[in-house]
């Protein structure tokens with residue numbers, strides 16, 4: 268193709284999520300369960316008061332300024348590292364700022380994989396993994412996220428370096444969260460290999476998980492030398508900061524020299540990609556974490572309660588009326604089970620014709636309960652069952 272590099276991907280890029288989101292916005296009767304963002308009970312995007320109170324102290328000059336380094340402002344990096352790992356990891360580690368969780372995944376993929384290498388991710392997953400894989404000319408292997416043996420079989424299939432994405436807790440779209448025992452199995456498998464393994468934990472939704480979702484982090488203290496753990500952190504969900512494009516990549520490995528080398532080269536990649544990130548945003552999140560942490564935790568627990576009430580109601584009513592869902596633990600979404608993608612397409616169309624807007628995923632229909640107020644959730648399962 269003229270002007271473009273030889274292997275440029277010229278397939279038309281259609282974002283299936285944004286097209287349904289826009290259709291829902293244009294329908295005055297819409298039940299809009301398309302969003303991947305948390306909305307409040309009044310149907311407005313949920314925001315943390317503490318985040319926007321702290322923002323009032325940011326000066327125009329701070330908003331206008333470049334960040335202090337391509338790898339991120341040091342106070343932001345320290346605050347996010349502490350907030351994420353909570354002193355659970357004492358193995359060698361470092362952190363680099365990124366443009367959201369997506370930017371963290373970008374850094375990990377760009378630095379570790381060549382064209383033609385293999386990436387492993389769940390067969391029902393956030394659609395962007397597929398885009399990232401094709402953009403980087405990667406082979407894809409997928410595993411049933413409910414079947415760790417299948418994950419292990421895929422790992423064994425890879426001849427060279429293993430690059431495995433695990434999106435837990437609150438998996439998008441299934442709401443699946445692995446237990447500590449499941450994490451022990453995953454880490455035992457990875458540690459038993461005699462090839463290089465990169466484990467990329469996509470923890471975008473971890474702050475909305477219940478119980479102790481970070482308990483498995485302690486396993487990162489016992490990794491073998493051939494294992495590199497990367498955590499893709501997103502401020503989008505944690506602070507309802509979607510458009511500010513902030514996140515971070517945390518890397519953990521037994522070799523401090525490798526960690527130093529990695530953060531240095533990832534900084535160069537950041538410098539040549541986004542140059543540097545949102546300075547005011549980094550200052551603001553640092554202030555929230557260092558000076559208003561208790562307020563933040565209180566608001567977060569209210570947001571989690573709001574989400575939990577919706578999910579519990581929907582799951583209960585779905586069970587009562589026989590609407591089949593994938594097994595759910597925590598998070599923003601639930602997913603209806605579909606036998607085939609043909610059945611899914613027909614049903615998705617019928618839902619739209621009845622003003623119910625959802626997102627198609629492999630063998631499923633994702634319902635964003637994060638964006639549907641409780642009064643809309645009430646009775647929704649039965650309505651959907653009636654349209655099957």
Ligand SMILES: Cc1ncc(COP(=O)(O)O)c(C=O)c1O
Nearest residue numbers: 303367368369393439471501503
């Ligand atoms: C599973 C998953 N990972 C990562 C992200 C990245 O989000 P962001 O780039 O906005 O931080 C998302 C966003 O929807 C997601 O659903």
